[in-house]
Amino acid sequence: MAVARFPVLRDRGGNVRGYVQYLSFDVPLAVRLLFTGGDLVVSEPPPTTGIVVALTSMIRRRPYAYYAADVWSDGLVALGAPRALVSVMKGIESFVLRHAATVIAVSEEVAQKVVDFGVARSAVATVDNGVDTEVFTPDGPVAPGARPAFVYTGSMSEWQAPAIFVEALAIVRQRFPEASIRFFGQGVEESHVSEAAARLGLADAVHLGGVIPPAETAEWIRGATAALASIRPGIGYDFAKPTKTYAAAACGTPVVFAGRGAGAALVERNDLGWRSDFTPEAVAQAMIAAAEADGGADHARRRVSRVEWVRQHASLAAAGQRAARRLLASE
Structure with missing residues (x-):
């Protein structure tokens, strides 16, 4: 080609x-x-x-x-x-x-x-949508870091309003003081993420890594407690299903989805992670649930289940x- x-x-x-x-x-x-x-x-x-x-x-x-x-x-x-x-x-x-x-x-x-x-x-x-299951796999290098560690990858637009996760992190750290978020990607909301981190005193816990290659993105997703995805409700985009949801599931990593509509239903219906209302408090509770489930007795089974679901229903091929x-x- x-x-x-x-x-x-x-x-x-x-x-x-x-x-x-x-x-x-x-x-x-x-x-x-x-x-x-x-x-x-x-x-x-x-x-x-x-x-x-x-x-x-x-x-x-x-x-x-x-x-x-x-x-x-x-x-x-x-x-x-x-x-x-x-x-x-x-x-x-x-x-x-x-x-x-x-x-x-x-x-x-x-x-x-x-x-x-x-x-x-x-x-x-x-x-x-589909995701490249040759790149986003459960096996491969894992980015190091303290847990719980959350990762947001891809577009940061008005539709996603990803600063909601920074607001939630301030609450999560009351339960897990070492919790952090890494953002990879770009978009008009990137400055709002930085501003929220500075305002809440979370500059050391919120890291913006810019645009990175897909293989490196997969490393961070594999090593994350959960991947983060969102659609701000009520703006006409409740039909969206962010590709980042598929990428996380392909790596076996659960998703915390903030919002409602098709993307939220996708996560909930297929046991891909947790969904929450679009408020800092609700998002924080979902992130805390992900942190508490990390490494639990059911963790390995759910990981395999997510990977298999993507291979059957959401592979790019x-x-x-x-x-x-x-x-x-x-x-």
Whole structure:
């Protein structure tokens, strides 16, 4: 497989955020798609990139598929964006979805939202996220550190609001004074995590490690008491199932999930860890429960059970095969 990359504008934190930055990707993309052959184009969000793919595909008279990881117009509403901006984004998103030969939705909840845009149900395929089970495994190097140790990996966006875990840590340390959290990844909420740690006097217990390779991420997850995942409720993202949940389970590590909706149900229904309401007190109780269960009599059995569940239901290979079969059928 040949991979072509193109540099884009980023903010100080390395994030691609805002349409000027997206435009720095979309303009070169339009040129490339107009003069590059191919039988099918697969587009990921945002919808602004999707509209470039849609229009160039119409000009080239070839089909395209759209990967619906979420619904952007819903997210803008939740953030309180101006009504005009929401209306424009909804129009773009609707156009992209309705003209796609196939839409790959990451969950049934997202699939229904796509159908609500007027897309035929037969054109929508639900393919859950997957994780690389060759990298995220229960066996392998383990990062050292005192316990209980919690780890948060991946995106730190408004949807996750990960500073909730720092607030909870202040409570956890009343029971476990050595408890700590390591954050790996980046996002607009990274500064809020740092600010919360400083405000609560937890600078020595909260570590931000930036973006690290997947193999190193797996080492920290294996060595953690629990991995942390969250979705801030009530902002239109209760349908999300964070990939970090699958990565943790693939390593055998339990998850503490803060929030409600599909992600919380996933953890609870499949015995992948603990779920809690989105309050510091509730999250702290779940983290304490994880610390108390660490190394317990049932620990090994549950670890094996989590790994096996991911291999059967959430491996990247299986998800990729399901998506590929649907895409090939749409050509």
